[in-house]
Amino acid sequence: MISVRSLMASAWMGIQHDLAWTTPLASLLLQVVAPFASAMSVSIIYWFGTRFSPALTFDAARLAFVMVGSTLYAHVAAYAWVPTVAIAEGKNLAVFPHIYLTSRSTAVYVTGRMFSAFAISVATSMMALATAYYVLGSMLHAAIPLVVNPGSVALLAVALLANLPGALALGYLLGAYSLYASKFEWSLPGYVAGLLMVFSGALFSTSILPWPLSTAADYLPYTQFIAAARSAIVPGTGVDYWASIVFSLIGGLLLMGFSLWVYLAAERRARRDGVLDRRLA
Amino acid sequence: MKARALVRLWSIFGEPLWIVVSMGFPVLSSLAFFLLYYSMGAVSYVGFAVLGGVMVSFWGNVLWSMASQFNWDKQEGLFEIYLTSPASISAILIGMSVGGIIGTLPSAAIVTAFGWTLISVLQLPVPVVGSWLAVALTFALTLASLYAMGMTLSSLYLVYGREAESMNNVLQEPVSLLSGMYFPSVGTFSPFPSAVQIVASLIPLTIGMNALRLALFSTPGADTLALVFPSLAILAAMAVVFMAVSAYSLKALEYKGRKDGTISVRIR
Numbered sequence: 275m276i277s278v279r280s281l282m283a284s285a286w287m288g289i290q291h292d293l294a295w296t297t298p299l300a301s302l303l304l305q306v307v308a309p310f311a312s313a314m315s316v317s318i319i320y321w322f323g324t325r326f327s328p329a330l331t332f333d334a335a336r337l338a339f340v341m342v343g344s345t346l347y348a349h350v351a352a353y354a355w356v357p358t359v360a361i362a363e364g365k366n367l368a369v370f371p372h373i374y375l376t377s378r379s380t381a382v383y384v385t386g387r388m389f390s391a392f393a394i395s396v397a398t399s400m401m402a403l404a405t406a407y408y409v410l411g412s413m414l415h416a417a418i419p420l421v422v423n424p425g426s427v428a429l430l431a432v433a434l435l436a437n438l439p440g441a442l443a444l445g446y447l448l449g450a451y452s453l454y455a456s457k458f459e460w461s462l463p464g465y466v467a468g469l470l471m472v473f474s475g476a477l478f479s480t481s482i483l484p485w486p487l488s489t490a491a492d493y494l495p496y497t498q499f500i501a502a503a504r505s506a507i508v509p510g511t512g513v514d515y516w517a518s519i520v521f522s523l524i525g526g527l528l529l530m531g532f533s534l535w536v537y538l539a540a541e542r543r544a545r546r547d548g549v550l551d552r553r554l555a
Numbered sequence: 556m557k558a559r560a561l562v563r564l565w566s567i568f569g570e571p572l573w574i575v576v577s578m579g580f581p582v583l584s585s586l587a588f589f590l591l592y593y594s595m596g597a598v599s600y601v602g603f604a605v606l607g608g609v610m611v612s613f614w615g616n617v618l619w620s621m622a623s624q625f626n627w628d629k630q631e632g633l634f635e636i637y638l639t640s641p642a643s644i645s646a647i648l649i650g651m652s653v654g655g656i657i658g659t660l661p662s663a664a665i666v667t668a669f670g671w672t673l674i675s676v677l678q679l680p681v682p683v684v685g686s687w688l689a690v691a692l693t694f695a696l697t698l699a700s701l702y703a704m705g706m707t708l709s710s711l712y713l714v715y716g717r718e719a720e721s722m723n724n725v726l727q728e729p730v731s732l733l734s735g736m737y738f739p740s741v742g743t744f745s746p747f748p749s750a751v752q753i754v755a756s757l758i759p760l761t762i763g764m765n766a767l768r769l770a771l772f773s774t775p776g777a778d779t780l781a782l783v784f785p786s787l788a789i790l791a792a793m794a795v796v797f798m799a800v801s802a803y804s805l806k807a808l809e810y811k812g813r814k815d816g817t818i819s820v821r822i823r
Contacts, residue, residue: 308724311731315736316588322744323591323592323600327596330596458576461579468579468586477591478590479594482590
């Protein structure tokens with residue numbers, strides 16, 4: 275049975291790990307820097323490509339598309355590192371052996387850490403989006419069309435919550451690898467982040483990918499989450515918000531069930547083989 | 556220096572899967588920006604995305620395998636061995652740089668080959684018309700100054716504990732943005748105001764990326780070597796300055812660390 279107390283303790287530990295290395299406000303603001311810079315880079319690529327290609331015209335709506343997409347991508351990619359940090363770094367710093375000694379499954383710990391990462395990432399990615407919106411608007415002299423009112427913000431919040439199962443799924447899968455391996459575990463999240471950049475439709479429509487990659491990309495819960503969240507605040511995306519939410523939620527839940535099964539199996543085997551507390555497995 | 560370089564090379568080439576693993580993010584991020592240019596119709600700029608993917612491999616190596624390496628070495632207990640050995644810390648860092656550059660070359664080559672293949676398959680009009688001598692000189696001097704900056708960062712990180720990783724996370728993306736990894740960040744084509752361009756110019760990668768784009772994609776018939784010469788001079792000066800700063804700060808921080816008794820503390 276999942277203990278809410280253990281879950282909350284794990285989430286609190288994640289908050290402490292991510293924010294308490296310096297003053298919490300400073301660390302929160304420093305975590306805004308990466309998604310902000312990422313949104314700026316992608317948006318400037320769009321601006322540069324259209325501004326200096328004679329046949330192309332700059333479209334502020336498309337700028338909004340890539341700016342919001344890259345921020346949401348950064349939000350999803352932030353999860354990719356959490357299980358590695360929680361487990362691999364936990365093994366190195368002797369934190370993880372204290373977790374596995376308890377009567378709870380380490381899945382509770384990973385879930386708690388994912389919850390805290392989710393909360394921090396929501397805050398930082400939204401702050402990054404707001405900052406990028408103002409900086410890009412003034413720097414490029416563009417009126418970036420975003421719909422920001424209580425209704426659109428509520429829809430965005432629903433989309434972010436609908437992505438939670440998908441986020442947990444990613445956490446369990448990467449966590450299962452980190453439980454058992456002490457090689458390449460720091461590079462695997464990089465691969466996942468790179469794959470998401472290409473296949474999540476964050477920067478461009480998945481339709482430009484060759485079939486069947488385009489179809490596979492469309493069915494990823496992360497693609498549907500980004501499409502739904504973007505349609506909540508960017509006008510004229512032509513996306514059916516609720517259909518994307520349903521696809522994101524169902525896809526995320528299915529993937530989460532599978533990933534949890536993989537994680538628990540890996541944990542059982544890792545306990546049996548005695549590698550759970552080994553720095554070099 | 557040679558010993559540290561060999562250790563790094565052996566750790567990479569002794570496990571060929573490392574090459575496959577380390578190329579993941581550069582290849583995929585380069586592909587994403589390639590497709591971004593492609594999707595908007597700015598096909599003549601897809602080469603910028605490939606070049607950015609090549610250089611992001613080195614920047615990642617500098618940040619994670621140079622700047623914060625001593626922090627990891629402290630955790631593994633290696634740093635104490637460096638301190639007690641007669642070798643100078645600067646020599647160890649230079650060896651680490653040489654090993655890092657050679658070890659990252661396969662990843663950079665794979666990004667180049669992948670991008671080149673994609674450009675050929677899609678038959679895109681990417682004008683690679685520059686001088687290869689200018690490209691080689693610019694590439695070498697960019698790496699020299701970039702790794703010298705990595706040595707400086709490494710010395711500064713001596714005073715950090717686990718904060719080093721958070722600092723790396725903070726530095727990685729903004730430096731990519733300011734240095735114009737995928738678009739020109741200084742000069743006529745830059746979107747940044749002059750003050751930001753001046754700050755960006757203090758990063759060797761900015762000068763290097765700008766010069767590499769000039770060397771590779773300049774106008775046909777232009778004297779490319781003459782075009783990039785000022786950048787080459789700046790890069791050479793930056794390499795010397797960063798080396799001097801790193802040597803000074805290494806000594807100063809090593810002295811402080813020894814005096815305070817914190818230099819080899821594993822977890823702070």
